[in-house]
Amino acid sequence: MTACIVGWAHTPFGKLETETIESLIIRVANEAMDNAGIGPDEVDEILLGHFNAGFSPQDFTASLVLQADPRLRFKPATRVENACATGSAAVHQAVRAVKAGDARVVLVVGVEQMTKTPGPEIGKNLLRASYLPEDGDTPAGFAGVFGKIAHNYFQRWGDQSDALAMIAAKNHKNGVENPYAQMRKDFGYEFCRTESEKNPFVAGPLKRTDCSLVSDGAAALVITDTATALKMKKAVAFRGHAHVQDFLPMSKRDILKFEGCTQAWGKALADAGITLSDLSFVETHDCFTVAELIEYEAMGLVPEGQGARAILEGWTQKDGKLPVNPSGGLKAKGHPIGATGVSMHVLSSMQLMGEAGGIQVPGAKLAGIFNMGGAAVANYVSVLERLR
Numbered sequence: 001m002t003a004c005i006v007g008w009a010h011t012p013f014g015k016l017e018t019e020t021i022e023s024l025i026i027r028v029a030n031e032a033m034d035n036a037g038i039g040p041d042e043v044d045e046i047l048l049g050h051f052n053a054g055f056s057p058q059d060f061t062a063s064l065v066l067q068a069d070p071r072l073r074f075k076p077a078t079r080v081e082n083a084c085a086t087g088s089a090a091v092h093q094a095v096r097a098v099k100a101g102d103a104r105v106v107l108v109v110g111v112e113q114m115t116k117t118p119g120p121e122i123g124k125n126l127l128r129a130s131y132l133p134e135d136g137d138t139p140a141g142f143a144g145v146f147g148k149i150a151h152n153y154f155q156r157w158g159d160q161s162d163a164l165a166m167i168a169a170k171n172h173k174n175g176v177e178n179p180y181a182q183m184r185k186d187f188g189y190e191f192c193r194t195e196s197e198k199n200p201f202v203a204g205p206l207k208r209t210d211c212s213l214v215s216d217g218a219a220a221l222v223i224t225d226t227a228t229a230l231k232m233k234k235a236v237a238f239r240g241h242a243h244v245q246d247f248l249p250m251s252k253r254d255i256l257k258f259e260g261c262t263q264a265w266g267k268a269l270a271d272a273g274i275t276l277s278d279l280s281f282v283e284t285h286d287c288f289t290v291a292e293l294i295e296y297e298a299m300g301l302v303p304e305g306q307g308a309r310a311i312l313e314g315w316t317q318k319d320g321k322l323p324v325n326p327s328g329g330l331k332a333k334g335h336p337i338g339a340t341g342v343s344m345h346v347l348s349s350m351q352l353m354g355e356a357g358g359i360q361v362p363g364a365k366l367a368g369i370f371n372m373g374g375a376a377v378a379n380y381v382s383v384l385e386r387l388r
Protein backbone atom coordinates (compact mmCIF):
# COMPACT_ATOMS: atom_id res chain seq x y z
CA MET A 1 0.00 0.00 0.00
CA THR A 2 1.17 3.48 -0.72
CA ALA A 3 -0.03 6.95 0.26
CA CYS A 4 -1.57 9.54 -2.04
CA ILE A 5 -1.95 13.29 -2.12
CA VAL A 6 -5.62 14.11 -2.70
CA GLY A 7 -5.83 17.85 -1.99
CA TRP A 8 -3.69 20.91 -1.43
CA ALA A 9 -3.44 24.61 -0.76
CA HIS A 10 -0.72 27.25 -1.16
CA THR A 11 -0.56 30.92 -0.15
CA PRO A 12 1.48 33.35 -2.18
CA PHE A 13 5.02 33.51 -0.74
CA GLY A 14 6.56 36.88 0.13
CA LYS A 15 6.33 39.59 2.75
CA LEU A 16 2.83 38.93 4.06
CA GLU A 17 2.49 41.82 6.50
CA THR A 18 -1.17 41.36 7.36
CA GLU A 19 -0.84 37.61 8.08
CA THR A 20 0.23 35.81 11.26
CA ILE A 21 1.44 32.22 11.76
CA GLU A 22 -2.07 31.44 12.97
CA SER A 23 -3.90 33.05 10.04
CA LEU A 24 -1.62 31.34 7.52
CA ILE A 25 -2.13 27.92 9.13
CA ILE A 26 -5.91 28.31 9.34
CA ARG A 27 -6.18 29.51 5.75
CA VAL A 28 -4.28 26.64 4.12
CA ALA A 29 -5.74 23.96 6.42
CA ASN A 30 -9.29 24.86 5.38
CA GLU A 31 -8.40 25.36 1.72
CA ALA A 32 -6.64 21.97 1.52
CA MET A 33 -9.61 20.12 3.07
CA ASP A 34 -11.97 21.92 0.66
CA ASN A 35 -9.69 21.13 -2.26
CA ALA A 36 -9.71 17.43 -1.32
CA GLY A 37 -13.46 17.45 -0.79
CA ILE A 38 -13.21 16.15 2.78
CA GLY A 39 -14.61 17.47 6.05
CA PRO A 40 -12.58 17.97 9.26
CA ASP A 41 -14.37 14.96 10.81
CA GLU A 42 -12.55 12.71 8.35
CA VAL A 43 -9.04 13.84 9.41
CA ASP A 44 -7.31 11.22 11.60
CA GLU A 45 -4.04 13.05 12.24
CA ILE A 46 -2.48 16.50 11.83
CA LEU A 47 1.21 17.24 11.22
CA LEU A 48 2.59 20.76 11.24
CA GLY A 49 5.96 21.60 9.69
CA HIS A 50 7.28 24.72 11.45
CA PHE A 51 11.01 25.42 11.86
CA ASN A 52 10.70 28.64 13.91
CA ALA A 53 14.13 28.83 15.66
CA GLY A 54 13.26 32.31 16.89
CA PHE A 55 11.22 33.68 13.96
CA SER A 56 7.99 33.55 15.98
CA PRO A 57 7.57 34.00 19.75
CA GLN A 58 4.98 31.19 19.60
CA ASP A 59 7.01 27.99 19.71
CA PHE A 60 4.27 25.48 20.55
CA THR A 61 2.23 25.62 17.36
CA ALA A 62 0.71 22.22 16.48
CA SER A 63 -2.60 23.02 18.17
CA LEU A 64 -3.03 26.16 16.08
CA VAL A 65 -4.17 23.90 13.23
CA LEU A 66 -7.20 22.83 15.30
CA GLN A 67 -8.42 26.42 15.11
CA ALA A 68 -9.16 25.95 11.43
CA ASP A 69 -12.39 24.19 12.44
CA PRO A 70 -13.88 23.16 15.82
CA ARG A 71 -14.30 19.63 14.47
CA LEU A 72 -10.51 19.24 14.47
CA ARG A 73 -10.46 19.54 18.28
CA PHE A 74 -9.17 16.38 20.02
CA LYS A 75 -7.42 15.07 16.87
CA PRO A 76 -3.75 14.12 17.37
CA ALA A 77 -1.59 17.04 16.21
CA THR A 78 2.21 17.20 16.28
CA ARG A 79 4.78 19.73 15.17
CA VAL A 80 7.65 18.28 13.10
CA GLU A 81 11.03 20.00 12.59
CA ASN A 82 14.12 19.10 10.57
CA ALA A 83 15.71 22.45 9.62
CA CYS A 84 15.00 23.55 6.05
CA ALA A 85 13.57 20.08 5.29
CA THR A 86 10.90 20.61 7.96
CA GLY A 87 8.08 20.61 5.39
CA SER A 88 9.12 17.31 3.83
CA ALA A 89 9.72 15.84 7.29
CA ALA A 90 6.03 16.47 8.04
CA VAL A 91 5.00 15.07 4.64
CA HIS A 92 7.07 11.89 5.02
CA GLN A 93 5.77 11.39 8.57
CA ALA A 94 2.24 11.53 7.15
CA VAL A 95 3.14 9.00 4.45
CA ARG A 96 4.49 6.63 7.10
CA ALA A 97 1.36 7.01 9.26
CA VAL A 98 -0.86 6.17 6.28
CA LYS A 99 1.31 3.27 5.08
CA ALA A 100 1.39 1.82 8.59
CA GLY A 101 -2.40 1.90 8.69
CA ASP A 102 -2.38 4.21 11.71
CA ALA A 103 -4.27 6.93 9.86
CA ARG A 104 -6.51 6.95 6.81
CA VAL A 105 -6.50 10.75 6.28
CA VAL A 106 -3.68 13.07 7.39
CA LEU A 107 -3.67 16.86 7.13
CA VAL A 108 -0.16 18.29 6.66
CA VAL A 109 0.53 22.01 7.04
CA GLY A 110 3.87 23.78 6.52
CA VAL A 111 4.33 27.38 7.66
CA GLU A 112 6.93 30.04 8.39
CA GLN A 113 6.91 33.77 8.91
CA MET A 114 10.42 35.19 8.58
CA THR A 115 10.03 38.77 7.39
CA LYS A 116 8.85 40.21 10.72
CA THR A 117 12.30 39.41 12.17
CA PRO A 118 14.91 42.21 11.99
CA GLY A 119 17.68 41.67 9.39
CA PRO A 120 20.65 40.52 11.55
CA GLU A 121 18.43 38.18 13.61
CA ILE A 122 17.34 36.33 10.43
CA GLY A 123 20.85 35.03 9.77
CA LYS A 124 21.30 34.06 13.45
CA ASN A 125 18.02 32.13 13.52
CA LEU A 126 18.91 30.26 10.33
CA LEU A 127 22.35 29.39 11.67
CA ARG A 128 20.68 27.34 14.40
CA ALA A 129 20.38 24.75 11.62
CA SER A 130 24.19 24.56 11.44
CA TYR A 131 26.71 22.98 13.84
CA LEU A 132 27.13 25.80 16.33
CA PRO A 133 30.65 24.97 17.62
CA GLU A 134 31.96 25.22 14.03
CA ASP A 135 29.63 27.60 12.21
CA GLY A 136 27.99 29.64 14.96
CA ASP A 137 29.93 32.83 14.25
CA THR A 138 29.72 32.57 10.46
CA PRO A 139 29.11 36.05 9.04
CA ALA A 140 26.11 36.43 6.68
CA GLY A 141 24.14 33.58 8.31
CA PHE A 142 23.59 30.47 6.23
CA ALA A 143 24.85 32.32 3.15
CA GLY A 144 28.22 32.26 4.96
CA VAL A 145 28.06 28.46 5.26
CA PHE A 146 27.28 28.02 1.56
CA GLY A 147 29.75 30.78 0.65
CA LYS A 148 32.46 28.56 2.18
CA ILE A 149 31.11 25.53 0.31
CA ALA A 150 31.17 27.50 -2.98
CA HIS A 151 34.70 28.75 -2.28
CA ASN A 152 35.92 25.19 -1.60
CA TYR A 153 34.11 23.87 -4.70
CA PHE A 154 35.84 26.54 -6.86
CA GLN A 155 39.19 25.51 -5.31
CA ARG A 156 38.64 21.84 -6.15
CA TRP A 157 36.83 22.05 -9.49
CA GLY A 158 37.54 25.56 -10.86
CA ASP A 159 35.55 28.79 -11.03
CA GLN A 160 31.85 28.09 -11.53
CA SER A 161 30.58 31.69 -11.67
CA ASP A 162 29.05 31.22 -15.14
CA ALA A 163 27.13 28.11 -14.10
CA LEU A 164 25.87 29.69 -10.85
CA ALA A 165 24.63 32.77 -12.73
CA MET A 166 22.88 30.54 -15.27
CA ILE A 167 21.13 28.60 -12.48
CA ALA A 168 20.01 31.89 -10.89
CA ALA A 169 18.78 33.24 -14.24
CA LYS A 170 16.94 29.98 -15.03
CA ASN A 171 15.11 29.90 -11.71
CA HIS A 172 14.22 33.59 -11.81
CA LYS A 173 12.89 33.14 -15.37
CA ASN A 174 10.80 30.12 -14.34
CA GLY A 175 9.43 32.01 -11.33
CA VAL A 176 7.89 34.70 -13.53
CA GLU A 177 5.12 32.25 -14.46
CA ASN A 178 4.48 31.06 -10.89
CA PRO A 179 1.57 32.99 -9.32
CA TYR A 180 2.72 31.97 -5.81
CA ALA A 181 6.30 33.19 -6.30
CA GLN A 182 7.68 36.00 -4.19
CA MET A 183 9.88 37.39 -6.97
CA ARG A 184 8.47 37.29 -10.50
CA LYS A 185 11.27 39.07 -12.31
CA ASP A 186 13.41 37.73 -15.17
CA PHE A 187 16.81 39.19 -14.16
CA GLY A 188 18.67 37.55 -17.04
CA TYR A 189 22.13 35.98 -17.05
CA GLU A 190 24.20 39.21 -17.31
CA PHE A 191 22.61 40.75 -14.20
CA CYS A 192 23.11 37.53 -12.20
CA ARG A 193 26.72 37.15 -13.44
CA THR A 194 27.86 40.69 -12.70
CA GLU A 195 28.57 42.27 -9.33
CA SER A 196 26.67 45.55 -8.99
CA GLU A 197 25.08 47.78 -6.40
CA LYS A 198 21.87 45.78 -6.92
CA ASN A 199 23.73 42.46 -6.94
CA PRO A 200 26.56 42.65 -4.37
CA PHE A 201 28.65 39.77 -3.07
CA VAL A 202 27.03 38.33 0.07
CA ALA A 203 29.43 35.55 1.13
CA GLY A 204 32.49 34.13 -0.66
CA PRO A 205 31.73 33.95 -4.39
CA LEU A 206 27.94 34.07 -3.80
CA LYS A 207 26.14 37.23 -4.86
CA ARG A 208 22.62 38.26 -3.83
CA THR A 209 21.15 36.51 -6.89
CA ASP A 210 22.79 33.25 -5.71
CA CYS A 211 20.69 33.27 -2.51
CA SER A 212 17.15 32.15 -1.80
CA LEU A 213 14.72 34.69 -0.40
CA VAL A 214 13.56 35.52 3.11
CA SER A 215 9.85 34.71 3.03
CA ASP A 216 6.51 34.22 4.72
CA GLY A 217 4.06 31.61 3.52
CA ALA A 218 2.20 28.38 4.04
CA ALA A 219 1.16 25.29 2.11
CA ALA A 220 -0.92 22.24 3.00
CA LEU A 221 -1.69 18.74 1.76
CA VAL A 222 -4.29 16.07 2.45
CA ILE A 223 -2.73 12.60 2.31
CA THR A 224 -4.74 9.36 2.32
CA ASP A 225 -4.37 5.67 1.60
CA THR A 226 -4.73 4.54 -2.00
CA ALA A 227 -8.15 2.94 -1.63
CA THR A 228 -9.56 6.20 -0.25
CA ALA A 229 -7.70 8.26 -2.85
CA LEU A 230 -9.12 6.27 -5.75
CA LYS A 231 -12.63 7.32 -4.70
CA MET A 232 -11.68 11.00 -4.71
CA LYS A 233 -11.34 13.68 -7.41
CA LYS A 234 -7.58 13.34 -7.76
CA ALA A 235 -4.84 11.03 -6.57
CA VAL A 236 -1.08 11.61 -6.74
CA ALA A 237 0.81 8.64 -5.32
CA PHE A 238 4.13 8.47 -3.49
CA ARG A 239 5.69 5.94 -5.85
CA GLY A 240 8.92 6.15 -3.87
CA HIS A 241 10.30 8.06 -0.91
CA ALA A 242 13.41 8.13 1.25
CA HIS A 243 14.83 10.06 4.17
CA VAL A 244 18.56 9.96 4.90
CA GLN A 245 20.11 11.86 7.83
CA ASP A 246 23.84 12.68 7.89
CA PHE A 247 26.27 14.01 10.52
CA LEU A 248 25.75 17.65 11.46
CA PRO A 249 29.41 18.83 11.61
CA MET A 250 30.71 19.51 8.10
CA SER A 251 34.20 18.54 9.27
CA LYS A 252 33.01 14.91 9.60
CA ARG A 253 32.19 14.66 5.87
CA ASP A 254 33.34 15.73 2.40
CA ILE A 255 30.93 18.66 2.22
CA LEU A 256 31.31 19.04 -1.57
CA LYS A 257 29.68 15.65 -2.14
CA PHE A 258 26.21 15.87 -0.49
CA GLU A 259 26.42 12.11 0.18
CA GLY A 260 23.12 12.07 2.09
CA CYS A 261 21.42 13.52 -0.99
CA THR A 262 22.97 10.80 -3.20
CA GLN A 263 21.80 8.09 -0.81
CA ALA A 264 18.28 9.52 -0.59
CA TRP A 265 17.95 9.70 -4.38
CA GLY A 266 19.28 6.15 -4.74
CA LYS A 267 16.83 4.75 -2.19
CA ALA A 268 13.80 6.67 -3.47
CA LEU A 269 14.42 5.75 -7.12
CA ALA A 270 14.91 2.09 -6.16
CA ASP A 271 11.72 2.25 -4.08
CA ALA A 272 9.90 3.64 -7.13
CA GLY A 273 11.53 1.09 -9.47
CA ILE A 274 12.71 3.77 -11.89
CA THR A 275 15.88 5.63 -12.89
CA LEU A 276 16.54 9.37 -12.87
CA SER A 277 15.96 9.57 -16.64
CA ASP A 278 12.34 8.41 -16.14
CA LEU A 279 11.50 11.63 -14.27
CA SER A 280 9.61 14.38 -16.09
CA PHE A 281 11.06 17.12 -13.85
CA VAL A 282 12.68 17.73 -10.46
CA GLU A 283 12.00 20.31 -7.76
CA THR A 284 15.27 20.60 -5.85
CA HIS A 285 16.52 22.54 -2.84
CA ASP A 286 18.28 25.59 -4.35
CA CYS A 287 18.76 27.48 -1.06
CA PHE A 288 21.87 28.77 -2.83
CA THR A 289 22.76 28.26 -6.50
CA VAL A 290 25.84 26.23 -5.53
CA ALA A 291 23.51 23.79 -3.74
CA GLU A 292 21.58 23.17 -6.97
CA LEU A 293 24.91 22.70 -8.81
CA ILE A 294 26.14 20.07 -6.33
CA GLU A 295 22.70 18.41 -6.29
CA TYR A 296 22.99 17.80 -10.07
CA GLU A 297 25.99 15.64 -9.18
CA ALA A 298 24.48 14.09 -6.06
CA MET A 299 21.30 13.01 -7.86
CA GLY A 300 23.41 11.32 -10.54
CA LEU A 301 22.65 13.62 -13.48
CA VAL A 302 26.38 14.30 -14.01
CA PRO A 303 29.62 12.91 -12.50
CA GLU A 304 31.25 14.60 -9.50
CA GLY A 305 32.82 17.96 -10.36
CA GLN A 306 30.79 18.33 -13.57
CA GLY A 307 27.60 19.93 -12.19
CA ALA A 308 28.10 22.91 -14.49
CA ARG A 309 27.51 20.75 -17.58
CA ALA A 310 23.86 20.21 -16.65
CA ILE A 311 23.11 23.93 -16.78
CA LEU A 312 25.64 25.07 -19.41
CA GLU A 313 24.28 22.45 -21.86
CA GLY A 314 20.67 23.41 -21.09
CA TRP A 315 19.58 20.03 -19.62
CA THR A 316 17.88 21.56 -16.58
CA GLN A 317 16.10 24.40 -18.41
CA LYS A 318 12.32 24.13 -18.54
CA ASP A 319 12.54 22.66 -22.06
CA GLY A 320 15.66 20.60 -21.32
CA LYS A 321 15.95 16.83 -20.87
CA LEU A 322 15.36 17.11 -17.09
CA PRO A 323 13.73 20.43 -16.13
CA VAL A 324 14.88 21.42 -12.63
CA ASN A 325 12.85 23.87 -10.56
CA PRO A 326 10.17 24.77 -13.11
CA SER A 327 8.45 26.55 -10.18
CA GLY A 328 11.36 29.00 -9.87
CA GLY A 329 12.67 27.10 -6.85
CA LEU A 330 13.54 28.63 -3.50
CA LYS A 331 15.44 31.25 -5.49
CA ALA A 332 12.37 32.93 -7.02
CA LYS A 333 9.38 31.28 -5.35
CA GLY A 334 10.78 32.02 -1.86
CA HIS A 335 11.84 29.87 1.10
CA PRO A 336 9.57 30.13 4.16
CA ILE A 337 11.43 27.28 5.85
CA GLY A 338 8.61 25.11 7.27
CA ALA A 339 6.46 25.58 4.17
CA THR A 340 9.11 24.84 1.52
CA GLY A 341 8.93 21.04 1.41
CA VAL A 342 5.13 21.06 1.51
CA SER A 343 5.11 23.63 -1.32
CA MET A 344 7.37 21.38 -3.42
CA HIS A 345 4.83 18.53 -3.05
CA VAL A 346 1.87 20.85 -3.83
CA LEU A 347 3.40 22.28 -7.00
CA SER A 348 4.62 18.88 -8.18
CA SER A 349 1.12 17.45 -7.68
CA MET A 350 -0.31 20.33 -9.70
CA GLN A 351 2.18 19.54 -12.48
CA LEU A 352 1.15 15.87 -12.54
CA MET A 353 -2.55 16.79 -12.63
CA GLY A 354 -1.90 19.21 -15.54
CA GLU A 355 -3.04 22.11 -13.33
CA ALA A 356 0.23 24.06 -13.11
CA GLY A 357 -0.68 26.89 -15.49
CA GLY A 358 2.32 28.88 -16.76
CA ILE A 359 4.88 26.64 -15.01
CA GLN A 360 3.40 23.44 -16.48
CA VAL A 361 5.95 20.94 -17.82
CA PRO A 362 4.05 19.49 -20.79
CA GLY A 363 3.02 15.86 -20.28
CA ALA A 364 4.59 15.56 -16.80
CA LYS A 365 4.18 11.96 -15.55
CA LEU A 366 6.74 11.45 -12.77
CA ALA A 367 8.02 14.12 -10.39
CA GLY A 368 11.18 14.04 -8.27
CA ILE A 369 11.50 16.22 -5.16
CA PHE A 370 14.62 16.87 -3.06
CA ASN A 371 14.29 18.94 0.13
CA MET A 372 17.34 19.45 2.35
CA GLY A 373 17.90 20.58 5.94
CA GLY A 374 21.24 22.12 6.89
CA ALA A 375 24.11 21.53 4.46
CA ALA A 376 22.90 18.13 3.20
CA VAL A 377 22.18 16.92 6.75
CA ALA A 378 18.46 16.10 6.44
CA ASN A 379 17.78 14.69 2.98
CA TYR A 380 14.27 13.86 1.75
CA VAL A 381 13.41 12.58 -1.73
CA SER A 382 9.89 11.87 -3.00
CA VAL A 383 8.90 10.38 -6.35
CA LEU A 384 5.31 11.28 -7.22
CA GLU A 385 3.06 9.80 -9.89
CA ARG A 386 -0.52 10.60 -10.89
CA LEU A 387 -2.90 7.68 -10.24
CA ARG A 388 -6.09 9.36 -11.48
Ligand SMILES: CC(=O)CC(=O)SCCNC(=O)CCNC(=O)[C@H](O)C(C)(C)COP(=O)(O)OP(=O)(O)OC[C@H]1O[C@@H](n2cnc3c(N)ncnc32)[C@H](O)[C@@H]1OP(=O)(O)O
Pocket: 083, 084, 085, 119, 126, 129, 141, 142, 143, 202, 208, 209, 210, 211, 212, 213, 214, 287, 288, 335, 372, 373, 374, 375
Ligand atom coordinates in the same frame (compact mmCIF):
# COMPACT_ATOMS: atom_id res chain seq x y z
C1 LIG B 1 19.02 26.32 6.92
C2 LIG B 1 18.91 25.03 6.20
O1 LIG B 1 18.58 24.04 6.85
C3 LIG B 1 19.23 24.93 4.74
C4 LIG B 1 18.83 26.10 3.89
O2 LIG B 1 17.88 26.06 3.16
S1 LIG B 1 19.76 27.51 4.02
C5 LIG B 1 18.77 28.83 3.35
C6 LIG B 1 18.12 29.63 4.39
N1 LIG B 1 17.77 30.95 3.86
C7 LIG B 1 18.64 31.95 3.78
O3 LIG B 1 19.78 31.84 4.22
C8 LIG B 1 18.17 33.23 3.18
C9 LIG B 1 19.26 33.83 2.30
N2 LIG B 1 18.91 35.15 1.81
C10 LIG B 1 19.14 36.29 2.53
O4 LIG B 1 19.58 36.22 3.67
C11 LIG B 1 18.81 37.62 1.88
O5 LIG B 1 17.88 37.44 0.83
C12 LIG B 1 20.08 38.31 1.32
C13 LIG B 1 21.13 38.47 2.43
C14 LIG B 1 20.68 37.54 0.18
C15 LIG B 1 19.70 39.72 0.79
O6 LIG B 1 19.16 40.42 1.84
P1 LIG B 1 19.38 42.03 1.94
O7 LIG B 1 20.75 42.39 1.50
O8 LIG B 1 18.95 42.40 3.32
O9 LIG B 1 18.38 42.58 0.87
P2 LIG B 1 17.12 43.51 1.13
O10 LIG B 1 17.56 44.78 1.76
O11 LIG B 1 16.04 42.71 1.79
O12 LIG B 1 16.63 43.80 -0.35
C16 LIG B 1 17.39 44.65 -1.24
C17 LIG B 1 16.94 44.36 -2.67
O13 LIG B 1 17.40 43.05 -3.06
C18 LIG B 1 16.29 42.21 -3.40
N3 LIG B 1 16.61 40.89 -2.83
C19 LIG B 1 16.66 40.55 -1.52
N4 LIG B 1 17.03 39.25 -1.41
C20 LIG B 1 17.22 38.79 -2.66
C21 LIG B 1 17.60 37.53 -3.18
N5 LIG B 1 17.87 36.49 -2.37
N6 LIG B 1 17.68 37.38 -4.52
C22 LIG B 1 17.41 38.42 -5.35
N7 LIG B 1 17.05 39.66 -4.91
C23 LIG B 1 16.96 39.83 -3.57
C24 LIG B 1 15.08 42.86 -2.74
O14 LIG B 1 13.89 42.57 -3.43
C25 LIG B 1 15.44 44.33 -2.84
O15 LIG B 1 15.18 44.75 -4.18
P3 LIG B 1 14.77 46.28 -4.51
O16 LIG B 1 15.94 47.13 -4.08
O17 LIG B 1 14.57 46.28 -6.00
O18 LIG B 1 13.54 46.55 -3.71
